[in-house]
Amino acid sequence: MEVPMGFVAKLWSFTSFLPFFFLLFILGLFKGALIGPVALGIIVLGNSAVVIGLWPAHCIWTYYCVARSKKLGLVLKILVLVSLPVPLILWPVIGILGSILGGVGYGFFSPLLATFEAAGENFSDKFYHCFADGCWSTIKGSCTVVQDFTDFCFHSYFSYMDEVIEKIPAEEKPMDIKLSKLPCCLLACLIGVLVDVLLITAVALWKSPYMLFKGWKRLLEDLIGREGPFLETVCVPFAGLAIILWPLAVVGAVIGAVISSFFLGLYGGVIVHQEDSLIMGLSYIVSAVSLFDEYVNDLLYLREGSCLPRPNYRRNMSTSLAHKMLDDNDLKNRRQGSYGSKLVSENSRTLKWAVQRYKPVQVWDWLFKSCKVNGSILIQNGMIDIKDIEECMKGDCKNLGIKLPAWSILQCLLASAKSNSSGLVISDDVELTRANGPRDKMFEWFIGPLLIMKEQLKALQLSENEEICLTELFWRYKNDKPEEWDNTGFSSSDSVRRAQLQAIIRRLKGLVASLSRMPTFRRRFRNLMKLLYLEALQASASGSHIGGILASRNGGRSSFQEEDMEVRDETVNKAEYGENDKENVV
Numbered sequence: 001m002e003v004p005m006g007f008v009a010k011l012w013s014f015t016s017f018l019p020f021f022f023l024l025f026i027l028g029l030f031k032g033a034l035i036g037p038v039a040l041g042i043i044v045l046g047n048s049a050v051v052i053g054l055w056p057a058h059c060i061w062t063y064y065c066v067a068r069s070k071k072l073g074l075v076l077k078i079l080v081l082v083s084l085p086v087p088l089i090l091w092p093v094i095g096i097l098g099s100i101l102g103g104v105g106y107g108f109f110s111p112l113l114a115t116f117e118a119a120g121e122n123f124s125d126k127f128y129h130c131f132a133d134g135c136w137s138t139i140k141g142s143c144t145v146v147q148d149f150t151d152f153c154f155h156s157y158f159s160y161m162d163e164v165i166e167k168i169p170a171e172e173k174p175m176d177i178k179l180s181k182l183p184c185c186l187l188a189c190l191i192g193v194l195v196d197v198l199l200i201t202a203v204a205l206w207k208s209p210y211m212l213f214k215g216w217k218r219l220l221e222d223l224i225g226r227e228g229p230f231l232e233t234v235c236v237p238f239a240g241l242a243i244i245l246w247p248l249a250v251v252g253a254v255i256g257a258v259i260s261s262f263f264l265g266l267y268g269g270v271i272v273h274q275e276d277s278l279i280m281g282l283s284y285i286v287s288a289v290s291l292f293d294e295y296v297n298d299l300l301y302l303r304e305g306s307c308l309p310r311p312n313y314r315r316n317m318s319t320s321l322a323h324k325m326l327d328d329n330d331l332k333n334r335r336q337g338s339y340g341s342k343l344v345s346e347n348s349r350t351l352k353w354a355v356q357r358y359k360p361v362q363v364w365d366w367l368f369k370s371c372k373v374n375g376s377i378l379i380q381n382g383m384i385d386i387k388d389i390e391e392c393m394k395g396d397c398k399n400l401g402i403k404l405p406a407w408s409i410l411q412c413l414l415a416s417a418k419s420n421s422s423g424l425v426i427s428d429d430v431e432l433t434r435a436n437g438p439r440d441k442m443f444e445w446f447i448g449p450l451l452i453m454k455e456q457l458k459a460l461q462l463s464e465n466e467e468i469c470l471t472e473l474f475w476r477y478k479n480d481k482p483e484e485w486d487n488t489g490f491s492s493s494d495s496v497r498r499a500q501l502q503a504i505i506r507r508l509k510g511l512v513a514s515l516s517r518m519p520t521f522r523r524r525f526r527n528l529m530k531l532l533y534l535e536a537l538q539a540s541a542s543g544s545h546i547g548g549i550l551a552s553r554n555g556g557r558s559s560f561q562e563e564d565m566e567v568r569d570e571t572v573n574k575a576e577y578g579e580n581d582k583e584n585v586v
Contacts, residue, residue: 025241027130028112035135039107039142040100046146047099050153051092058157059088065161070168073176099149106145110138116241148519156517177273185269188281192265192288199289200264204257207296212250214300219243257292264288271313284313360438363447366426368524370408375532378404379539383475386536392529397516401525406512407474410505413450414467417458424450449511453504460500465491470501479505 066072066080114134118126168174177185219242265285272281290310297303378384384400392400416425423433424447432447462470469490477484482498492498515521 024115028115031111031134032108035111035138036107039138040103042142043103043145044099047149048096050150051095054153055092065164068165071174073174075179076176110134147523151522152519159517181273184278185272188272189266189269192268192285195285196265196288197261200261200292201258203293204254208250208254210300215246280313283311286311287313360443368528371404371528374408375404376535379536389529389533389536401516402509402512406508413454413457416454474505
């Protein structure tokens with residue numbers, strides 16, 4: 001769209017926008033007031049039932065796993081067992097209060113935002129969508145929230161606990177603390193909580209007016225000038241909404257700072273144990289406030305650094321200082337580059353640039369699209385049969401739920417290594433790099449190791465025969481020892497080369513195992529299994545090699561065929577995975 005130039009044009013753009021915005025805002029408030037209580041009731045009642053119902057099992061199983069754990073030494077184990085009642089008692093309170101706050105926020109703001117989205121350029125019948133959008137979808141979304149929360153409390157929790165009681169290698173020592181250091185650690189934790197909570201809260205409150213007024217300044221400039229993030233027509237209504245709701249964002253930032261200050265203070269005890277010095281722990285407590293102040297200054301584009309003292313809290317700070325210098329240089333580059341999140345007067349980015357940066361949900365969608373495509377290929381090759389899919393649909397996804405995503409990511413790593421890409425080639429025209437990847441910490445933790453593994457595969461320079469064998473050996477073997485690949489047709493007999501490839505496979509599976517504990521993973525993977533199950537049935541009906549698997553089971557009829565019509569109804573959402581993904585997804 002054409003950006004208004006000149007004072008008169010900008011004033012007319014702003015004046016003509018106000019009635020349009022207030023009508024949408026009033027309609028959104030009405031929808032939020034109508035749908036919000038329903039969504040709140042679903043989320044609070046559902047999540048509270050899950051928290052209270054599973055609380056006895058969580059308490060018993062947590063104590064059992066900690067007591068049985070071989071990863072914790074005797075002193076640390078006793079300390080954890082003694083302190084466990086505090087988080088276990090607080091968990092129901094936090095879960096219910098969080099459900100109330102989340103239910104209020106989601107139930108009210110989801111219809112409100114949907115109202116503004118319906119006014120965008122992508123909708124033809126805007127009048128209808130402004131009234132209808134955000135009503136039924138919010139109620140369905142509330143049920144999805146409860147489902148994901150249930151998956152986390154029931155499946156993810158027990159998966160984490162399984163790791164606690166796993167055996168450790170003989171050469172690995174359990175984590176423990178010395179009794180002589182315990183009093184100093186506890187003293188540092190106590191002092192850290194008292195000092196850091198007070199001072200960090202004071203810094204957050206002191207800087208909150210700057211955040212409030214600088215945010216308002218930027219939003220108003222973008223709204224009136226139709227520049228920055230609000231250059232496009234679809235985003236103009238959100239400018240007014242963001243101006244009204246910006247104080248809530250500031251309050252949320254202050255609350256987040258207060259909550260994080262507790263953990264920053266407690267970390268002082270860890271510093272004392274690592275450095276074996278109470279003085280170092282006290283120095284960290286002081287430095288934590290300075291580090292927080294500098295972090296806030298960087299976010300708000302205030303002066304660099306901090307005027308607060310920052311004593312050394314490590315005996316050898318050379319490595320830490322080197323990393324800090326690199327981080328400072330990176331920060332300066334971000335300030336000077338065109339991709340910094342700055343005010344309009346500081347050359348703020350436009351929405352078109354923002355679209356070029358991939359969001360976490362886009363990476364998440366790619367993973368399941370890739371699983372859909374590669375799952376179909378594996379079914380055709382006989383590496384996945386209906387029995388595997390049925391077991392996963394019944395709830396036992398420990399095998400297929402890790403192998404299929406890891407195998408899909410491996411194909412991406414191999415393709416990226418062959419293309420000499422600086423990042424990950426996730427489709428024919430999309431390349432995910434550190435520059436355009438999500439800034440979300442969780443996805444940086446996910447993408448970073450993948451880039452390292454891609455470089456390792458690139459350095460190994462696998463031949464085409466080795467790549468084919470690798471993908472089959474990945475699926476058929478545990479890949480714990482190089483000897484497993486003997487007599488498998490793998491062209492290289494170099495045990496070191498085999499060990500390197502197996503290490504990449506194990507690390508990849510471990511990474512996917514951690515991802516599988518995310519609440520949305522289980523729900524989306526179940527939907528994926530339903531789609532693959534239908535493909536397996538069609539392949540069986542067409543007389544392919546997996547057709548005999550259904551025989552000898554319920555007289556030739558699968559136990560899941562009775563639910564086939566229900567599954568087919570649910571596959572209306574197949575467009576979520578894309579119909580042409582086989583041509584576009586690696």
